[in-house]
Amino acid sequence: MTTAHTAPGGTWLITPPSDGRLEAALRAQPDVALLDLEDAVPSYGKNTARTAAVALLSAAPVHSAAVLGLRVNAPGTVHGLKDLVALADSGLRDTLVLVPKVESARELELVAQALQETATGVPICALIETPRALLRLDDIFASPVLGGVVFGAADYAAATGCRRTSSSLLWARSSIAAAAAAHGIPSIDSPYFDLHNPQGLRRDAQEARDLGFTGKGAVHPDQLPIIREAFCPTEEEVAQAHAVVSAADRADGRLSRAGGQMVGPPLVAAARAVINRAGNGTDPHTHRGSQ
Structure with a gap:
């Protein structure tokens, strides 16, 4: 079994693989620029988006300070399997792979096995976003191929029926941050989705830092300065x-x-x-x- 390549903490900017989006993301200088093939792409557009994403990642400037990444579809789906095959065939190296709906270490290890022959140096990260995953953190975090973890608040809230508030998400966020610290890997908090509420973003980012997360996702470049400030010691x-x-x-x-x-x-x-x-x-x- 391969050994984990650790992902960065800090700011993760998540964007669709549309024309100009990756360039705009890189100009914002996140720690990770992540193209999203899952939630950002409807089912009828996934084949086209996959081809575009691989082409964008292959053509990205090698001097970029940001780590480039791809959120694939869940490996248990047809599009998830196609994503892994496309990545393996592309030979992309050092491209972070974010695996959604992870509920066991075995899922991560299957992804690693699919990529290890061609895509060496790939950090494999787990998106924790279901109640079942929260109950299996020990198993997931013990995987030798896990290089980082991201909390998916929107899917978790939808699955549990809870609201996306500080109090309702406290247990899930605390559990993930603590487990990541125990295993020595970065933990990235869920993005804040209200683009017109910078004060809410600031409060949410500060809470993530206080809980022990090492970084936070963003869905727009304008969110990055607020997140950086929240995670930087005063x-x-x-x-x-x-x-x-x-x-x-x-x-x-x-x-x-x-x-x-x-x-x-x-x-x-x-x-x-x-x-x-x-x-x-x-x-x-x-x-x-x-x-």
């Missing part, structure tokens, strides 16, 4: 982190105080993580597999 957080680390260094392993709070090993580790994110944009949780 000046006050960085200053407090430096104070905690300095106090710990002076204490030489003993308990100390910084800013009125006791400083022990967990707080020091968290402070160093904040400084690390502020310095280079990486997250200490995303360490599993090859880079």
